[in-house]
Amino acid sequence: MAIFSTRDGQPWEPTYLTAIDDKKCIGCGRCHKVCSRDVMHLMGVNEEGELVACAVDDDDDDEEFVRKVMVLDQAGNCIGCSACVRVCPKACQTHVKASELGL
Numbered sequence: 001m002a003i004f005s006t007r008d009g010q011p012w013e014p015t016y017l018t019a020i021d022d023k024k025c026i027g028c029g030r031c032h033k034v035c036s037r038d039v040m041h042l043m044g045v046n047e048e049g050e051l052v053a054c055a056v057d058d059d060d061d062d063e064e065f066v067r068k069v070m071v072l073d074q075a076g077n078c079i080g081c082s083a084c085v086r087v088c089p090k091a092c093q094t095h096v097k098a099s100e101l102g103l
Contacts, residue, residue: 003099015095016103018074024092027068031084031093037077038085040070048085 008087017039024053042055044065054068070092085093 004053014098015082015085016094016101017072017075017084017093018101019094020070021092022069024031024090025069026090027070028089029068029070030087030089031070034083034087037074037076037079039072039078042068043071044068062069064079065088074094 004013020040022045027042032040032042042054043051045067046052046064047066047067051069051071052065054065079097080089080098082095085091085095
């Protein structure tokens with residue numbers, strides 16, 4: 001079981017990002033900006049509802065998309081810090097404790 005301690009000895013268990021609800025996500029990119037592990041990336045959604053690659057900081061391509069959403073890309077890169085969930089204004093992410101994942 002992956003339970004650790006903080007520097008002052010308090011128990012801490014990582015919670016890993018396992019899903020992003022694309023119905024709730026507004027594509028603001030806050031989670032991507034705080035994640036240093038390339039766990040997720042921003043995608044555009046076109047009129048047909050298909051995901052299309054887009055740049056995180058490029059506002060010039062907004063006309064090509066109905067909206068933008070964050071997608072889970074490299075789940076194995078997640079270190080369980082939960083920084084992304086703390087900045088998400090829509091609570092669209094699912095995090096699971098390491099012990100529940102059998103780690």
